[in-house]
Amino acid sequence: MELQDRLQQLSDQGIGVAAISYDSEEVLADFAQRRGITFPLLSDDDSEVITEFGILNTVAYEMQGPNRDDPEVVADVAKYVSVFGAPPMIAGTPFPGTFMVDRRGRVTSRFFEEFYRERNTTANILLKLGGGLSPIEAVRGETAHLKLTAYPSNPSITIGTRFSLAVEIEPNPNIHIYAPGAEEMGYRVISFDLAPVPHVRYEPVEFPESEIYYFEPLDERVPTYQRPFTLLQEAVVLGGADAEEALAQLDALTLSGTLNYQACDDKICFEPVSLPLSFTLDLDLLDRQRVNR
Incomplete structure (x- = not known):
């Protein structure tokens, strides 16, 4: 996992890392063990913090409502939630993205995507912010x-x-x-x-x-x-x-x-x-x- 692989490099630049998810502690613990992750994985299983940051994926709830068969709702779910639909377990998920936060807790920049399956890499974000990278296979x-x-x-x-x-x-x-x-x-x-x-x-x-x-x-x-x-x-x-x-x-x-x-x-x-x-x-x-x- 890229974040884990670049953890020391990020630390050397004064950048700390934490990830927040609507998944339970058990899910995150299993994921961390399988992938060897040592940075904090924070469980927000009631999506309280996700909601406070304004990134709750409300499209997931539309698939559970009376308009779930509406073609526009189906298209939105495929774009913003999952091409496989939105089972009840998806409710509460955030729009995926990255916040950069300073030492005072202020958001200095953020990176989000239109399509849920498209994700910025850590290295790409650093490049866009003007941060240095050790060239790989240059x-x-x-x-x-x-x-x-x-x-x-x-x-x-x-x-x-x-x-x-x-x-x-x-x-x-x-x-x-x-x-x-x-x-x-x-x-x-x-x-x-x-x-x-x-x-x-x-x-x-x-x-x-x-x-x-x-x-x-x-x-x-x-x-x-x-x-x-x-x-x-x-x-x-x-x-x-x-x-x-x-x-x-x-x-x-x-x-x-x-x-x-x-x-x-x-x-x-x-x-x-x-x-x-x-x-x-x-x-x-x-x-x-x-x-x-």
């Missing part, structure tokens, strides 16, 4: 204009995993790389383009804030990157039943694409460059084993 490269380190947030993924591919780029001295907005002036903006993969959805690439480069001979002010920066490509392994069936036949998933950019110095703009990048991630099975609540 791809390192160098061109005449820059150095790069590319790596996945997670070495293994499963159905519904929301993760990121990070590309850390360090331009060489006196080199600038064109950032979004520079295309309006005819320059080639840096991009990270991945080939489509069945049952994987790509989100738009996240670009950091750029800085303006002033090119006096043409009186141009162009958005560029001149200092080290990171591109984040977020991806989601789809959580539907068809994706689960198809991916169950695989041990790994390979994502391939290219990093494309144009670089210039103070005197000359170089030819555009395309660098191939590839990442192979292990595929894990979901843990569906549980004891009775």
Whole structure:
């Protein structure tokens, strides 16, 4: 389990971990023993705290009511509760997500999903918050204009995993790389383009804030990157039943694409460059084993 595997790294960054569930102490104890979990698993079996945080999944109750056969209710249950329906034992479950809380108990950020089977990884959350990660199976490269380190947030993924591919780029001295907005002036903006993969959805690439480069001979002010920066490509392994069936036949998933950019110095703009990048991630099975609540 990723949280357990990264427990020391999180502690080194001053981050504590606790998980809360509507499951009973017996269910959580069984899960912790099977998965070797040492951080607190908190039982909120009456969903009191879940309700106070405003994340009680009320859709689960609709399936127990008079409108349970309504097509809209059935569709909502499949999206927000379970593709297998909502038996009475599901009532009380929260919408799955993560809160980041400071030492004063104030929520500083939160991460929740539309589809209950899609979950952010711990590493992905840290990357989005700007936290450092030890690159896993990093791809390192160098061109005449820059150095790069590319790596996945997670070495293994499963159905519904929301993760990121990070590309850390360090331009060489006196080199600038064109950032979004520079295309309006005819320059080639840096991009990270991945080939489509069945049952994987790509989100738009996240670009950091750029800085303006002033090119006096043409009186141009162009958005560029001149200092080290990171591109984040977020991806989601789809959580539907068809994706689960198809991916169950695989041990790994390979994502391939290219990093494309144009670089210039103070005197000359170089030819555009395309660098191939590839990442192979292990595929894990979901843990569906549980004891009775």
